[in-house]
Amino acid sequence: MSLRYALLALLRVGPQSGYELQKKFDASVGHLWHAPDSQIYPELRKMEAEGLIEAEEQARGERGTRRMYHVTPAGERDYSAWVNGPLSYARVREPASLKAAYLEGATPEAARAFLAQHIAHWRGELAQWEAELARVDARVTPMLVDRLAVTPEDDRDRVVAFKRLGYENLVGRARAEIAWAERGLRLLDELGYPGAASVDI
Amino acid sequence: MSLRYALLALLRVGPQSGYELQKKFDASVGHLWHAPDSQIYPELRKMEAEGLIEAEEQARGERGTRRMYHVTPAGERDYSAWVNGPLSYARVREPASLKAAYLEGATPEAARAFLAQHIAHWRGELAQWEAELARVDARVTPMLVDRLAVTPEDDRDRVVAFKRLGYENLVGRARAEIAWAERGLRLLDELGYPGAASVDI
DNA sequence: CCTACCATGTAAGACGTTACATGATTGG
DNA sequence: CCAATCATGTAACGTCTTACATGGTAGG
Numbered sequence: 001m002s003l004r005y006a007l008l009a010l011l012r013v014g015p016q017s018g019y020e021l022q023k024k025f026d027a028s029v030g031h032l033w034h035a036p037d038s039q040i041y042p043e044l045r046k047m048e049a050e051g052l053i054e055a056e057e058q059a060r061g062e063r064g065t066r067r068m069y070h071v072t073p074a075g076e077r078d079y080s081a082w083v084n085g086p087l088s089y090a091r092v093r094e095p096a097s098l099k100a101a102y103l104e105g106a107t108p109e110a111a112r113a114f115l116a117q118h119i120a121h122w123r124g125e126l127a128q129w130e131a132e133l134a135r136v137d138a139r140v141t142p143m144l145v146d147r148l149a150v151t152p153e154d155d156r157d158r159v160v161a162f163k164r165l166g167y168e169n170l171v172g173r174a175r176a177e178i179a180w181a182e183r184g185l186r187l188l189d190e191l192g193y194p195g196a197a198s199v200d201i
Numbered sequence: 202m203s204l205r206y207a208l209l210a211l212l213r214v215g216p217q218s219g220y221e222l223q224k225k226f227d228a229s230v231g232h233l234w235h236a237p238d239s240q241i242y243p244e245l246r247k248m249e250a251e252g253l254i255e256a257e258e259q260a261r262g263e264r265g266t267r268r269m270y271h272v273t274p275a276g277e278r279d280y281s282a283w284v285n286g287p288l289s290y291a292r293v294r295e296p297a298s299l300k301a302a303y304l305e306g307a308t309p310e311a312a313r314a315f316l317a318q319h320i321a322h323w324r325g326e327l328a329q330w331e332a333e334l335a336r337v338d339a340r341v342t343p344m345l346v347d348r349l350a351v352t353p354e355d356d357r358d359r360v361v362a363f364k365r366l367g368y369e370n371l372v373g374r375a376r377a378e379i380a381w382a383e384r385g386l387r388l389l390d391e392l393g394y395p396g397a398a399s400v401d402i
Numbered sequence: 403c404c405t406a407c408c409a410t411g412t413a414a415g416a417c418g419t420t421a422c423a424t425g426a427t428t429g430g
Numbered sequence: 431c432c433a434a435t436c437a438t439g440t441a442a443c444g445t446c447t448t449a450c451a452t453g454g455t456a457g458g
Contacts, residue, residue, distance in 0.1 A: 084308055
């Protein structure tokens with residue numbers, strides 16, 4: 001549902017091929033919404049079929065071609081409806097909470113390993129997002145540079161501020177997950193589970 | 202992936218029919234992992250086909266029947282592997298962060314409405330989870346009562362502590378989302394968006 | 403000539419959503 | 431007898447994952 005809006009957001013900066021889009025996707029909006037290439041190409045075709053984007057075929061060397069996509073007025077309207085409309089929330093589905101709730105069935109080692117893995121996972125995500133946040137503040141990410149180039153002077157600070165806001169949510173999420181898992185490890189200590197010293201926080 | 206383990210966790214308390222399971226699901230583990238009935242019945246059949254659970258058909262009145270499921274040794278092994286094994290993490294896909302990052306394209310009213318809706322959504326979730334947490338502490342939720350009845354005395358505190366841990370993650374998540382959206386509203390104020398007083402926090 | 407990168411997908415299957423569909427029994 | 435609850439699903443569709451598949455071009 002959100003994939004096409006992520007793609008429209010990128011395409012609104014200027015015409016691009018599926019390949020360019022896919023590369024830029026991973027380096028920008030892909031931090032907020034992951035999508036593999038095998039999903040991007042078909043989605044572009046679907047969006048084209050629905051009239052949200054159009055493609056122009058360009059020759060590439062002697063035999064190669066590539067399709068340069070651009071947003072149509074209908075695509076602009078659809079994007080506007082998305083950004084101005086309400087968000088529909090997915091139902092809860094938290095594998096980590098589910099597992100934590102049944103951790104009495106795990107061995108002490110497995111329980112500790114699970115929480116340590118959770119901390120490691122979210123620390124990795126946190127590091128990525130904080131790094132990206134710093135690049136946004138410095139206005140050095142390629143997509144942001146391109147976007148700011150087509151944005152009126154007066155609007156640029158807002159563009160940066162909202163990118164920052166998006167990443168801040170993820171940073172907050174990661175911090176909450178880490179704090180929770182650390183509390184979980186302390187709970188294991190309190191319950192007398194062995195191995196307290198073996199896991200470094 | 203997690204659905205079957207949520208179902209196994211419930212079934213491990215004692216034999217139950219699909220219908221009973223579905224009701225109890227909504228009232229207990231469904232707070233951590235949502236699943237509609239239309240997903241539960243087919244999943245039970247799949248688990249039966251894979252030998253994780255078995256059913257005994259019981260007569261119900263003159264014509265009706267119901268299938269009482271119980272966990273097989275293979276099911277116990279599979280459950281144990283899940284609870285002792287590592288969790289695989291899904292890639293990021295955060296619609297709210299994505300939208301926030303492109304909020305410069307929204308009208309000031311829509312931007313405010315989005316953040317206010319976000320707060321309202323997560324406040325609703327938070328209230329539910331905090332209420333459930335209180336019921337867990339008081340040991341009054343039906344499933345927990347049943348589970349504690351089949352749990353040795355010495356293990357009961359641990360069972361309750363881990364249920365609590367599971368909910369605490371969701372509570373932390375909800376609080377982080379609310380705090381983030383409130384910061385977002387303050388950002389709109391700083392950017393000079395109109396309507397600061399019209400939204401009550 | 404060969405490697406890295408450009409360029410574009412298909413296919414199968416798991417997982418989830420929404421809507422639809424049917425009938426039995428029990429208690430008032 | 432009628433409503434609530436018991437009881438069990440199917441069907442169609444959309445999204446996402448994983449793996450596979452193919453070929454072109456540019457630079458060293």
